[in-house]
Amino acid sequence: MPYKTALYPGTFDPITIGHLDIIGRAAKIADRVVIGVAVNEEKAPLFDLEERVAMVTEETKSFEKLADIEVRPFSKLLMHFAEEVGAGMIVRGLRAVSDFEYEFQMVAMNQRLNPDIETVFFMADPEHQAISSRLVKEIARLGGDIKAFVPPTVAQCLKEKFG
Numbered sequence: 001m002p003y004k005t006a007l008y009p010g011t012f013d014p015i016t017i018g019h020l021d022i023i024g025r026a027a028k029i030a031d032r033v034v035i036g037v038a039v040n041e042e043k044a045p046l047f048d049l050e051e052r053v054a055m056v057t058e059e060t061k062s063f064e065k066l067a068d069i070e071v072r073p074f075s076k077l078l079m080h081f082a083e084e085v086g087a088g089m090i091v092r093g094l095r096a097v098s099d100f101e102y103e104f105q106m107v108a109m110n111q112r113l114n115p116d117i118e119t120v121f122f123m124a125d126p127e128h129q130a131i132s133s134r135l136v137k138e139i140a141r142l143g144g145d146i147k148a149f150v151p152p153t154v155a156q157c158l159k160e161k162f163g
Helices: 017-029 049-059 061-065 078-085 097-113 133-141 152-162
Strands: 005-010 032-038 068-074 089-094 118-123
Touching (some): 017 061, 017 118, 032 078, 049 152, 061 068, 078 097, 133 152
Parallel strands (some): 005 032, 032 068
């Protein structure tokens, strides 16, 4: 079986337990998982790129027993980044039908750009389907309890951001 590299791209602002579930599952099917932390100014991230890379790096250490884990920032076209890291597959998580509609369009475009790189979808664990970084930030901003949605160190980072 050939050596397999999976790329899991995202903004990770912040990383959630839903993201970690997908990373752990990707580590079961790939020898190497590159977590691409995207520069996406359109989303106006709460955490800067360095903070997001640091959080993802810290929270994914436990997966190193399953696969080689590498966290890298990127700001280029996803397919160019996938080629740069030698990915044979792009991993995506799906929470709802609305996610599928967007991802379906992305797969079609990516397939045209490089038909040799497959997209693999993982359905979100039902326990994590409602979790999104956007909602976690909103709950944290309003003083709600986010312990069920993010690792403790990430919850602390959010608490510090919102005072």
